[in-house]
Amino acid sequence: MTKFAMLMAVVMVAVFSASVLVAADAPGKVVIKEIQKTKPAVAFNHKAHADKAGKCAECHHKDAAGKEQKCSSCHKAKMEKEKESFKEVMHTKCKDCHKKDATKKAPTKCDGCHKK
Secondary structure, eight states: OOHHHHHHHHHHHHHHHHHHHHHHTSOSEEEEOSSOSSSOOEEEEHHHHHHHHSSGGGTOTTSOTTOOOOGGGTSOSSOOTTSOOHHHHIIIIIHHHHHTOTTSOSOOSHHHHSOO
């Protein structure tokens, strides 16, 4: 094996291992209840979502690795013009990703996430 190929193999193993370790530290169940007024809070398996996304930056796009915050830390109930509100972000980001789910098991309707 050439030196370059060996180096690339080591780099790929390091990158893959880092993403697995970060996902391993992800919390299990998360309940989003910050702004619910008319619908029940949303509870989801954060670890399963982190494992499927592969990298935390898929959702925590502004946070440094290992310093991820709750979405509501930046996205408040109502936002300035340049940022989306918490509700808009969750509905856009979550539903768009769920629509791409090939198994068709990810909910895309209100009651799928806001369980009574």
